[in-house]
Amino acid sequence: MRVKCDCESRCTALDLAVDASGSTAITASVGLGGANRAADVRAVQSLLNDVRPDRGGPVPPLDVDGLAGPLTNGAIGKFQRKQSLPAADSRVDPDGPTLQALNSERSNKGADPDRRTREAARLATAVAAMPDVQLAVQRAISLTEAAIDFAMLGKGLTTSSEPFDFVSKHFKFEGLSRDRTLADLAFIKTTYIRMRSVLRGRTGLTGTLIFGANMFDIDPHPGGSPSQAKAYVPREDGEGLVTSRIYWTDAVDGHPRDRFTYLTLHELGHFVDEEDPSLEIVDHGYAFFGTVLKLNHELRMHNADNYAMMAFDRTFGRARLVALYPLLAAMPA
Numbered sequence: 001m002r003v004k005c006d007c008e009s010r011c012t013a014l015d016l017a018v019d020a021s022g023s024t025a026i027t028a029s030v031g032l033g034g035a036n037r038a039a040d041v042r043a044v045q046s047l048l049n050d051v052r053p054d055r056g057g058p059v060p061p062l063d064v065d066g067l068a069g070p071l072t073n074g075a076i077g078k079f080q081r082k083q084s085l086p087a088a089d090s091r092v093d094p095d096g097p098t099l100q101a102l103n104s105e106r107s108n109k110g111a112d113p114d115r116r117t118r119e120a121a122r123l124a125t126a127v128a129a130m131p132d133v134q135l136a137v138q139r140a141i142s143l144t145e146a147a148i149d150f151a152m153l154g155k156g157l158t159t160s161s162e163p164f165d166f167v168s169k170h171f172k173f174e175g176l177s178r179d180r181t182l183a184d185l186a187f188i189k190t191t192y193i194r195m196r197s198v199l200r201g202r203t204g205l206t207g208t209l210i211f212g213a214n215m216f217d218i219d220p221h222p223g224g225s226p227s228q229a230k231a232y233v234p235r236e237d238g239e240g241l242v243t244s245r246i247y248w249t250d251a252v253d254g255h256p257r258d259r260f261t262y263l264t265l266h267e268l269g270h271f272v273d274e275e276d277p278s279l280e281i282v283d284h285g286y287a288f289f290g291t292v293l294k295l296n297h298e299l300r301m302h303n304a305d306n307y308a309m310m311a312f313d314r315t316f317g318r319a320r321l322v323a324l325y326p327l328l329a330a331m332p333a
């Protein structure tokens with residue numbers, strides 16, 4: 001499954017070979033002395049990350065980077081020892097017992113009898129968060145409009161610098177020319193307006209309503225989705241997935257509604273690039289890892305978390321934002 005975004009994960013694009021049974025396959029051996037093809041290594045790293053620590057999974061989770069270094073090889077060996085596999089050689093072979101055991105750990109996870117209940121609760125929370133998402137997008141549009149007024153007119157009886165300062169806190173406008181400032185503010189406003197049109201739903205070429213109320217679905221590959229991802233948007237249709245949906249994975253279960261609100265705002269950013277690649281909103285940094293705070297203006301303009309952060313901050317306040325992402329406490333007030 002190829003995803004446009006596996007949000008809150010340490011990898012940006014994964015190619016996972018998942019067969020009809022849901023098992024992950026590799027083309028050649030991975031680990032100590034293995035062929036270590038990048039896609040295979042990523043598949044094994046993702047499988048290992050899905051193993052519970054008490055079943056031999058790595059702590060902390062591995063970077064899913066396609067590189068078989070000491071941490072990955074060590075994690076394979078640890079898993080083999082914990083599972084008492086025939087050979088603890090720190091290598092996973094395409095038809096070997098270690099790959100079989102890794103897939104079995106993953107499918108055991110999927111065989112959870114409470115799964116249907118948890119999935120229903122997950123979808124219900126995502127839908128319950130929708131009014132908050134709509135409010136946040138509307139507030140972000142109003143905020144950006146007020147910032148544009150200030151950038152055009154300057155401070156006066158009807159214009160305050162506060163909205164502009166708020167936008168600048170999130171998108172770092174310092175040092176830009178007036179023309180560039182106005183152009184980039186217009187881009188931000190357009191992005192939020194496109195998010196709003198997604199929320200309202202629109203009719204596809206075949207007459208079916210896409211997005212809107214049909215926007216959410218349950219990840220149909222429990223354990224097969226990118227490791228740690230809480231929500232994702234597929235890059236192409238197939239394997240039971242369509243690109244007009246946001247898929248929620250079991251990694252989001254138990255999280256507060258604010259998390260669903262924030263992640264929906266983030267995923268909406270990825271939706272708005274369908275028609276024009278120059279409008280693309282991708283992932284350059286995450287609030288979850290604090291990496292969003294290190295981005296310059298140019299990267300922030302195209303980073304999904306910046307759009308989610310500003311809308312959330314404006315609507316629900318800094319305290320609720322920091323409660324979700326404690327590393328954002330380092331953000332200027």
Ligand SMILES: [Zn+2]
Nearest residue numbers: 005007283304
């Ligand atoms: Zn993303």
